[in-house]
Amino acid sequence: MEREGNDYDLGGDKSLPVSSSLDDNDKNSILNSTLLLDHVGEVTLTFHSNGLSWKLMEPLENDVSSCLGIKYVSKIVTEIKLSDIYAVELIDNRLTHISNLPRTTERTCSGHDIKMYYFTVHGFIRSKNQPSQWILAEYTFGHKHLQTCQMWVNQLNESLKLEIERPKNLLVFVHPRSGKSNGCRNWEAVAPIFSRAKVETKVIVTERAGQAFDMMSNITNKELNSYDGVIAVGGDGFFNEILNGFLSPRLKAPYPPTPPDFVHSAKDNGDSLVVDENEILEETSSQSEDQFPLISSPNQRAPKISNSNSEDKAPEFPVPNEWFRFGIIPAGSTDAIVICTTGTRDPITSALHIVLGKKVHLDIAQVVRWKTTPRSEVEPFVRYAASFSGYGFYGDVITESEKYRWMGPKRYDYAGTMVFLKHRSYEAEISYLDVGLEETNSTSKRNRESSLLQSLKAQRRAERCICRINCKVCNEKPNNAATEICSLTPHLYSEKRWVKSKGRFLSVGAAVISCRNEKAPDGLVADAHLSDGFLHLILIKDCTHASYLWHLTQFTRRGGSPLNFKFVEHHKTPAFSFTSSGNESVWNVDGEMFQAHQLSAQVFRGLVCMFATGPAV
Numbered sequence: 001m002e003r004e005g006n007d008y009d010l011g012g013d014k015s016l017p018v019s020s021s022l023d024d025n026d027k028n029s030i031l032n033s034t035l036l037l038d039h040v041g042e043v044t045l046t047f048h049s050n051g052l053s054w055k056l057m058e059p060l061e062n063d064v065s066s067c068l069g070i071k072y073v074s075k076i077v078t079e080i081k082l083s084d085i086y087a088v089e090l091i092d093n094r095l096t097h098i099s100n101l102p103r104t105t106e107r108t109c110s111g112h113d114i115k116m117y118y119f120t121v122h123g124f125i126r127s128k129n130q131p132s133q134w135i136l137a138e139y140t141f142g143h144k145h146l147q148t149c150q151m152w153v154n155q156l157n158e159s160l161k162l163e164i165e166r167p168k169n170l171l172v173f174v175h176p177r178s179g180k181s182n183g184c185r186n187w188e189a190v191a192p193i194f195s196r197a198k199v200e201t202k203v204i205v206t207e208r209a210g211q212a213f214d215m216m217s218n219i220t221n222k223e224l225n226s227y228d229g230v231i232a233v234g235g236d237g238f239f240n241e242i243l244n245g246f247l248s249p250r251l252k253a254p255y256p257p258t259p260p261d262f263v264h265s266a267k268d269n270g271d272s273l274v275v276d277e278n279e280i281l282e283e284t285s286s287q288s289e290d291q292f293p294l295i296s297s298p299n300q301r302a303p304k305i306s307n308s309n310s311e312d313k314a315p316e317f318p319v320p321n322e323w324f325r326f327g328i329i330p331a332g333s334t335d336a337i338v339i340c341t342t343g344t345r346d347p348i349t350s351a352l353h354i355v356l357g358k359k360v361h362l363d364i365a366q367v368v369r370w371k372t373t374p375r376s377e378v379e380p381f382v383r384y385a386a387s388f389s390g391y392g393f394y395g396d397v398i399t400e401s402e403k404y405r406w407m408g409p410k411r412y413d414y415a416g417t418m419v420f421l422k423h424r425s426y427e428a429e430i431s432y433l434d435v436g437l438e439e440t441n442s443t444s445k446r447n448r449e450s451s452l453l454q455s456l457k458a459q460r461r462a463e464r465c466i467c468r469i470n471c472k473v474c475n476e477k478p479n480n481a482a483t484e485i486c487s488l489t490p491h492l493y494s495e496k497r498w499v500k501s502k503g504r505f506l507s508v509g510a511a512v513i514s515c516r517n518e519k520a521p522d523g524l525v526a527d528a529h530l531s532d533g534f535l536h537l538i539l540i541k542d543c544t545h546a547s548y549l550w551h552l553t554q555f556t557r558r559g560g561s562p563l564n565f566k567f568v569e570h571h572k573t574p575a576f577s578f579t580s581s582g583n584e585s586v587w588n589v590d591g592e593m594f595q596a597h598q599l600s601a602q603v604f605r606g607l608v609c610m611f612a613t614g615p616a617v
């Protein structure tokens with residue numbers, strides 16, 4: 001029997017702006033057509049206010065399975081939200097042989113090739129096993145009239161234009177030697193997603209360490225304003241370099257608060273100064289060319305700031321900036337920042353987060369190294385960290401691992417074992433701002449009875465709140481405890497108490513985010529958030545080898561278990577300072593290393609925005 005109304009084949013064009021004749025489900029629809037869905041069959045496609053849905057006109061033979069005489073139609077995707085569509089493309093007409101068409105059509109016009117026009121809707125679906133992972137999905141619809149396909153493409157593109165958070169122009173830095181030297185390959189894998197989405201990209205493949213820093217610090221604000229964001233194709237260290245190049249000449253903020261007895265030298269004449277806030281503001285915005293690390297690995301050339309464009313930079317590019325976002329296409333050795341912000345380490349998922357214009361705020365730590373030697377001219381030396389800063393074990397592992405870069409990501413395991421076996425501890429004094437028990441799960445009250453500790457342990461585990469999409473903690477309005485860039489004035493700290501921890505430390509770590517990675521899926525500090533306004537200080541006092549090993553394994557398995565050991569302190573704080581008796585170890589600030597006798601740090605809540613959503617639930 002002849003079937004009527006096969007739009008793509010025989011009947012007239014039945015694509016129409018929706019009228020009252022549509023059934024209830026289609027009431028809110030904008031467009032409705034009968035089309036051929038590639039590899040599926042004839043469908044009724046409906047465009048609703050929030051996306052597309054389609055109904056199979058008749059189940060295909062090969063799409064039906066039967067068991068004990070009961071027929072099951074396989075589960076085919078039948079809808080996609082507009083927010084999950086990143087591109088719509090018209091495809092040149094192509095000949096479709098009759099045998100490729102559904103059986104209903106074959107009966108009506110056997111033996112001919114027919115000319116069809118197609119358009120493809122590009123989007124994504126969430127992986128069933130790993131909800132944070134997004135998988136590319138494309139749906140190709142055909143019709144014999146070009147106008148019908150064109151109408152759908154136009155209509156969809158008009159609606160996509162209303163998704164105003166999506167970027168149009170991006171600056172992309174590719175680190176070709178990152179991780180297992182996959183930088184270029186990873187970029188090539190995702191570049192088609194950007195071109196389909198019609199996102200313009202200016203791509204720079206770096207030739208040396210420090211190049212991205214130089215370019216980001218020297219780029220004029222006019223040019224920077226022409227981009228919606230900057231993308232790093234590489235690892236955490238590379239992202240850190242770009243972030244520092246961006247922030248160093250642009251962020252205007254006082255240096256971190258310090259305790260009254262923390263006397264640092266802000267001038268190179270060796271005089272100790274009480275730091276004048278106004279002077280600091282000036283100094284931050286006009287850092288000298290001499291600012292580079294004392295220690296840098298062979299392939300980490302010290303980046304230099306040139307101030308040739310300083311006039312151009314100051315007023316026109318505000319920081320924080322809600323619009324200008326950062327993105328990462330992972331290609332590094334650990335990729336902790338990308339795992340914390342997207343929940344996975346997948347270049348495709350990251351590219352989709354970027355083209356769909358997702359947005360999540362990220363805390364940034366400002367780390368300031370004070371005068372190293374009386375004659376040194378490079379202080380204060382300022383760096384910014386998005387994930388982690390650490391001294392002792394963390395500095396030594398990175399220093400050691402740089403000798404074995406040729407091993408790729410495995411160098412961290414090797415270097416970690418070597419450093420662990422050496423078991424070196426360092427004399428240091430750490431002061432941190434106490435924000436009160438109600439605002440932190442700090443273990444600062446170390447003199448409590450052990451029974452009280454036990455009950456707290458259970459309670460705090462239950463309180464542990466992991467950062468996810470739409471995380472409640474990150475979305476909370478900032479309070480005084482959590483430092484905000486706009487409230488960054490010293491008087492704010494006067495009410496806070498400085499607490500000291502002194503002795504020999506195996507490591508001093510300050511996590512800005514949880515630092516999830518493949519070895520520690522919960523992160524080094526499971527309850528650190530993307531935007532809680534705290535640094536999570538993890539202080540490990542000298543202890544036995546066995547105890548330290550236990551701690552390290554707890555750390556990687558459970559995202560830190562601070563109450564388990566006396567020698568472990570975990571404090572949530574907006575700022576801390578550090579003094580060591582000698583320059584024995586190095587500070588690792590997101591992969592960049594330098595010696596510091598005196599150092600102070602603070603966190604800026606939600607200072608930058610990332611193209612991401614946070615990990616899925």
Ligand SMILES: Nc1ncnc2c1ncn2[C@@H]1O[C@H](COP(=O)(O)OP(=O)(O)OP(=O)(O)O)[C@@H](O)[C@H]1O
Pocket residue numbers: 175176177178179180206207208209210233234235236237238239241299300331332333334335336591
């Ligand atoms: N073309 C280049 N050649 C050598 N080094 C480079 C180049 N481009 C950037 N770098 C430097 O390499 C360092 C490490 O890069 P990246 O973070 O991408 O890799 P990784 O260390 O393998 O990964 P992760 O930081 O995730 O552990 C960066 O700090 C950056 O300064």
